[in-house]
Amino acid sequence: MKTLRALFQYPSAIIGGILIIFLLALSVYAVASIPYNEAIRLWRGGEAVWYDHPKMAAPTWWNLFRSADEKLSETIIVSSSDESVEKIYFDTDGEIQDVTFNLTFDYKYNEFPDDITIFLSSTYDEKKPHANISLIQPDGEEVRIASLSAESSTTYILSQDKVLTRRLGRILPGHEAVLAVDPTDENSLAQTGTYTFVVNGSLFEAESDLDAELVVYGDVYGIAGTDHRRRDISVALLWGTPIALIFGLLAAVGTSLTTMIIAAIGTWYGGWVDAVIQRITEINLVIPVLPVLIMVGTFYSRSIWLMLGVLILLYIFGGGIKSYRAIFLQVKESAYIEAAQAYGASGPRVIMRYLVPRILPTLIPGLVTLIPTFVFIEAALNVLGLGDPILPTWGKVISDANVNGALYQGMYWWILEPAALLMVTALAFSLLGFALDRIFNPRLRGM
Amino acid sequence: MSETTISVESAVEEIEEKGDVFKSILRVARYMAIRIVTLFITVLIGIYLVVLIANMGGYVDEIRRGAIREEISMRVYMDPSPEIKQLSSEEKNALVAEQVAIEERRRGLDRPFIIRSFTFLTNAITLDLGFAEDLVSDSGSKQVRLILLERLVPTLLLWGSFSFLLFFTALFAGLFLSRRYGSWLDKLVIALTPTSSAPGWFYGLFLILIFAAVLQILPFGGLVDAPPPESKMLYALSVLKHLILPTMALFLGNVFVSIFNRRTFFLIYSQEDYVEMAKAKGVPDRLLERRYILKPTLPPIITEFLLVVIAVWYGGVITETIFNWPGLGRALYSAIGNFDTAVIVGSQVIYAYLLALTVLLLDFLYAVVDPRVRIGEEGKRA
Numbered sequence: 166m167k168t169l170r171a172l173f174q175y176p177s178a179i180i181g182g183i184l185i186i187f188l189l190a191l192s193v194y195a196v197a198s199i200p201y202n203e204a205i206r207l208w209r210g211g212e213a214v215w216y217d218h219p220k221m222a223a224p225t226w227w228n229l230f231r232s233a234d235e236k237l238s239e240t241i242i243v244s245s246s247d248e249s250v251e252k253i254y255f256d257t258d259g260e261i262q263d264v265t266f267n268l269t270f271d272y273k274y275n276e277f278p279d280d281i282t283i284f285l286s287s288t289y290d291e292k293k294p295h296a297n298i299s300l301i302q303p304d305g306e307e308v309r310i311a312s313l314s315a316e317s318s319t320t321y322i323l324s325q326d327k328v329l330t331r332r333l334g335r336i337l338p339g340h341e342a343v344l345a346v347d348p349t350d351e352n353s354l355a356q357t358g359t360y361t362f363v364v365n366g367s368l369f370e371a372e373s374d375l376d377a378e379l380v381v382y383g384d385v386y387g388i389a390g391t392d393h394r395r396r397d398i399s400v401a402l403l404w405g406t407p408i409a410l411i412f413g414l415l416a417a418v419g420t421s422l423t424t425m426i427i428a429a430i431g432t433w434y435g436g437w438v439d440a441v442i443q444r445i446t447e448i449n450l451v452i453p454v455l456p457v458l459i460m461v462g463t464f465y466s467r468s469i470w471l472m473l474g475v476l477i478l479l480y481i482f483g484g485g486i487k488s489y490r491a492i493f494l495q496v497k498e499s500a501y502i503e504a505a506q507a508y509g510a511s512g513p514r515v516i517m518r519y520l521v522p523r524i525l526p527t528l529i530p531g532l533v534t535l536i537p538t539f540v541f542i543e544a545a546l547n548v549l550g551l552g553d554p555i556l557p558t559w560g561k562v563i564s565d566a567n568v569n570g571a572l573y574q575g576m577y578w579w580i581l582e583p584a585a586l587l588m589v590t591a592l593a594f595s596l597l598g599f600a601l602d603r604i605f606n607p608r609l610r611g612m
Numbered sequence: 613m614s615e616t617t618i619s620v621e622s623a624v625e626e627i628e629e630k631g632d633v634f635k636s637i638l639r640v641a642r643y644m645a646i647r648i649v650t651l652f653i654t655v656l657i658g659i660y661l662v663v664l665i666a667n668m669g670g671y672v673d674e675i676r677r678g679a680i681r682e683e684i685s686m687r688v689y690m691d692p693s694p695e696i697k698q699l700s701s702e703e704k705n706a707l708v709a710e711q712v713a714i715e716e717r718r719r720g721l722d723r724p725f726i727i728r729s730f731t732f733l734t735n736a737i738t739l740d741l742g743f744a745e746d747l748v749s750d751s752g753s754k755q756v757r758l759i760l761l762e763r764l765v766p767t768l769l770l771w772g773s774f775s776f777l778l779f780f781t782a783l784f785a786g787l788f789l790s791r792r793y794g795s796w797l798d799k800l801v802i803a804l805t806p807t808s809s810a811p812g813w814f815y816g817l818f819l820i821l822i823f824a825a826v827l828q829i830l831p832f833g834g835l836v837d838a839p840p841p842e843s844k845m846l847y848a849l850s851v852l853k854h855l856i857l858p859t860m861a862l863f864l865g866n867v868f869v870s871i872f873n874r875r876t877f878f879l880i881y882s883q884e885d886y887v888e889m890a891k892a893k894g895v896p897d898r899l900l901e902r903r904y905i906l907k908p909t910l911p912p913i914i915t916e917f918l919l920v921v922i923a924v925w926y927g928g929v930i931t932e933t934i935f936n937w938p939g940l941g942r943a944l945y946s947a948i949g950n951f952d953t954a955v956i957v958g959s960q961v962i963y964a965y966l967l968a969l970t971v972l973l974l975d976f977l978y979a980v981v982d983p984r985v986r987i988g989e990e991g992k993r994a
Contacts, residue, residue, distance in 0.1 A: 177803075177806070444650075447651075447654045449658075450654075450967065451658030451963075451968065452661060452662065453960070453963055455929055455930070456929065456944055456959075456963075457662075457665060459929065459945060459948050460665050460956070461665070463948050463949060464665075464672075465668070484919070534809065537809040541809075541810060545811070545813065548813070548933065548934070549930060549933060563817070567817075572820050572824070572832070575825065577825070584817060584818070587810065588810060591807075591809040594809070595808075595809035599805065
């Protein structure tokens, strides 16, 4: 309680506390809004999960930094199964039945969309339905787009239709040419207004049916944008928070507590126990942490929990043991320890009841400042391509961005978003640790 | 007046020290000998563990055997020459087995891993680093020693400039701030200290973003321009240009906490009784700083600094990856990716030796510079 009151005297502790509360709230929100399995599905589910997301799209707020006529387009999805879309069936002659429907959308941007794709799906026994697609532009002109036979699922991508591109002036790729004010001008902008894709299907069987979903891929998506695989980055940002916090906390607590207990055991029993512990510490100093982690990750498994275990193992016998040993050597001589021995306390009892609790408070600031260190190690492993194969993490987003040249291509949000969260984590814990250090080490107070 | 008092004091100290000199030297020598032996054993065990991990406890040998078998059977079965083509499949299999045995013997794979691991260890310790499996040096050699030496130059360049910059910035800024204790500049540095909890590579991302992507005044990464400039002068300038961002990244990741530590350290030391005493005697500020604060604090400062440099050195893999810097760290990383154990063990041996030398140097410095550290006695206890 006294500590808490003392903490409020340090602005750094207050800021740190607020940031930590923010991170905790974010974690709770992540876990509550996207259950674990759902998060894994959204992150690793495959094309079927994210086919209608644009590729490498900026977050929606990116538009705030752009002038009114330079706004990037948002994704538009129109499906024939929507209620607003009416499907009209009519018989032409006995066998053949026709179906027609309009996929209408408003386009209000001068910038072109990332791409336009029509996903056709059909049911049939033997004869595939045939689809004719055309587009009615805002000025009423009708452009023939494509004519294709629809298998149970067919994807038609306008940007990749070479015939369409050639027909519309050879300069702009298909998806831009159909929207352009002047398809023969290289610098043409998109025409705003209402567009209608008209799908005319010929069904050759009585039970046969045809459906279509139009996706006009935008250049912005959601609160965090998307990555090279069309995944929503916000999933990784949200779920990365609890993972980073748990990883950092477990590693920090695991290493500092164990280190302290081992140091206490060494100093209490002395002799060969102490000598062995000292030698292990020295050997461990020779073994570099990051390369060993890389080796373990490459050779054995990239699971985050294995990494955590190895990390703790490598850090337990770190430099901390030496400094704790120095403190315990002093504490060991105190009168109350002698008293404990006099009433017949056993070695383990002295260690766990009298030695460790005595210096536990001094451990806290170090522990708090240690958390970001481990969070960054986890991110570093990701950047080296050794991240956990399943979990979405901040480091993985940075790694993907780095590998896909986000910085070269001006997709700054891709790196800045996870980096900002990492920075917040680092600042939060080190600000708090900084204040705690002052409280528990009075010698520093006022400096 | 005050000057003479000091010289008398130091003269007395000197006489007392001289009587002890011979004893001290003996003690230091004995201590150093013990330290060298224990450090060597430490390095030995450490390297052996690295050998075990880098070979996956022998599993890498299995991978190699499989690769050899596959390569040789491909060669035999695809051989277009008529003599081999007309062989029956059993004869071909026999031929494969024979050639596999020869190749395994050539690479030493016929002996059990435990024995091989000790050969690896002795080779590593004697710096006989052998040949790489995949990696090749720029000159085309597969000798691990040459590969690592070639990569050592960029690494030392980066680490040299970073260490130099950090050490002197932290020392002088710390000294300066401890004098201006409580000023707005002091408060600013304190406020910025938490930024050091993020590592250098992290700042590297921001630096690349600002200076390479947005401002486009510095390169994204690499060692020199491509193609490398002809003249030596321009080459050096190009390297310098590429050196700025990685050095700054490492520097930013460490500088504020280092300045803060120095400053606090100096502040604590300037409250020691003997400093107060000297101050009371009217010793001028400069002299006070040099003789009463800097001199006694130098050993711990050097220790801490070296430990920081070593820690950062280990983290070099990632900084070098971010900046595409062709140093040891990158070599290690690609070696691990290719299961190239010879290079992995080789670079770890170099790390281990560097570390052991540093520790030894520190012990020695402590013994020489700071008479308060009675290492001889501690040596007996440990």
